[in-house]
Structures are given as structure tokens and as C-alpha cells.
Amino acid sequence: MMKPMVSLSLATYPEANTPKTASNAVAVARRIGATLHAVAINVDIPDVSNALSSFLLDLPNKIREAEATSRSFGKNLLETVAKEALQGGVRLTTQELTAPPALIGDTAAEQCRYFDICLVGWAPDNQTARMTAEAVVFGSGRPTLLLPDATDVGALDHVVIAWDGSRVAARAVADARPFLELATMITVLTVTDEKPLPGQDIGERLAQGLRTRGLVAEAASIQAGARSIATAIQEYALEIGGKLLVMGGYGHSRVRDFVLGGATEGILSDLRLPILLSH
Structure with missing residues (x-):
């Protein structure tokens, strides 16, 4: 019998998933005896500034700050998943990717095509999570399990x-x-x-x-x-x-x-x- 493989797409910008997403994803993988692949999708913002906007708004620096914040969120989320997976006895692999803001969802959908089930964390006020979920549901060709931040997954019995x-x-x-x-x-x-x-x-x-x-x-x-x-x-x-x-x-x-x-x-x-x- 083949062991299922599930993929967790983690949003990092402009709104990151919460640590609850990590624990819920591990609970799902453990429930169905699956290996878990967690992907942090960090933002890569194109620098379209010109000399005037750079002088007035310091856009290049703001872009660097946003990208650094995104990477920090991604790193922290992957570390949380690793800790939860170790405690739960779930086999885990991790990956970091970068994508422009408009293509974060598409990048997640493309990655999910290599797995059996896609996991996406959900919070009602997190538009990045919603965008990612919609892209994965309609673009991955795989079933997508939405994990609400407000609840513990539990046994799913x-x-x-x-x-x-x-x-x-x-x-x-x-x-x-x-x-x-x-x-x-x-x-x-x-x-x-x-x-x-x-x-x-x-x-x-x-x-x-x-x-x-x-x-x-x-x-x-x-x-x-x-x-x-x-x-x-x-x-x-x-x-x-x-x-x-x-x-x-x-x-x-x-x-x-x-x-x-x-x-x-x-x-x-x-x-x-x-x-x-x-x-």
C-alpha cells in the first residue's frame, strides 16, 4: 500500500499563516499516515522604482525590508512544523520558494501537483491565505484541505x-x-x-x-x-x-x-x- 504524501503551502506575505497551521497540518498527516512536505513561499518583489520614487519613498529599502520579513516568517513557520512533526512522529521534508506577490497562489498550486492532498491554513482576515487556497483548489488538480486557524483539527473521525x-x-x-x-x-x-x-x-x-x-x-x-x-x-x-x-x-x-x-x-x-x- 502506497503511503500518502501531503503538501502544506505556507503563506508569508503580506500576512503569514499562524503556528496553528503547522500543528493542524501535522495532525492531518499523522491521522492518515502520510509524509508531509512543507513549503514556505516567500515574496520576491520586483524593483520598479525610478530615481524620484527612490528619493521620495526609499522604495528599494522598503522592498528589502518586506522580503526580509517574509523570509523570517517562512523560516519560523518551517521550524514550527519541524518541531510539531518530530513530536508527532511524522516524516517531514521542507522547502523554501520565492514568488512575486501576484504569483504566490500559482506557485503553491504548481508545487501541490506532485502530492496527494494539499493543505492550506485559513484565517478569515488573511487575504494571502484565501488567495493561496483559491489558486490551489482550482489550479493544482489535487484535493485541498482547508485548515481553519480557529480550531484544532483533532481526530477527523x-x-x-x-x-x-x-x-x-x-x-x-x-x-x-x-x-x-x-x-x-x-x-x-x-x-x-x-x-x-x-x-x-x-x-x-x-x-x-x-x-x-x-x-x-x-x-x-x-x-x-x-x-x-x-x-x-x-x-x-x-x-x-x-x-x-x-x-x-x-x-x-x-x-x-x-x-x-x-x-x-x-x-x-x-x-x-x-x-x-x-x-
């Missing part, structure tokens, strides 16, 4: 699947296999009032298939009502003790201009638990 019978939802279920196989409970959740569904019993059909494979699974359905679908799904998942949400990532990228589907946009705006997104 109760997996909730947001299921609408779509291609991207089916892809997400396949990509979540390492977590499904270790789950003590799987809940297949269908929202019945958000859009037309391909059948009445699609949740139960998937749950039955999972049970046939030897897993513990049940189906549930809810109505979003006046809530956004992202809010309704996450509230229900937390209410039933869900530790990991699995769902398809709707949307596409037009040269880094991300056009997101409603559920994906809502999830990225208000992330409340670890979420595995597949596109």
Missing part, C-alpha cells in the same frame, strides 16, 4: 459529505477516501431546497454504497431556508459533531480571476471546520 450527485461532489468523495476509511461515522448530507437534485434518494444511495464498502454511513437531508447553503451545511455538520466536511469546489479560474460557485464562495467567506474541497 466524523466525516460529513455535502452531496448533490454532481461530478465535483463525486470527485470529492473519491478524493476523501483516506479520511473515509478511518472514519467512525460518515454522514451524507443533502440540501433539498437549494437547487434541483437528480433524485429523491441520492443521499441514501451514496450512504448505502459506502456501507457496502464496509464503512459506517447514514444519510441526512436539511433545508437551508433563509440561510446560505454554506452556513446551513456547516451549522448542521457542527451540530451533529462533524469534524471534517467534504464537498466539491464549484468555480473556475480565468488567469487568477476566480469565479466561485455560491456554496464555495460561502465556505471560503466563513470557514468553521476543516473542509476538503475538490474541483
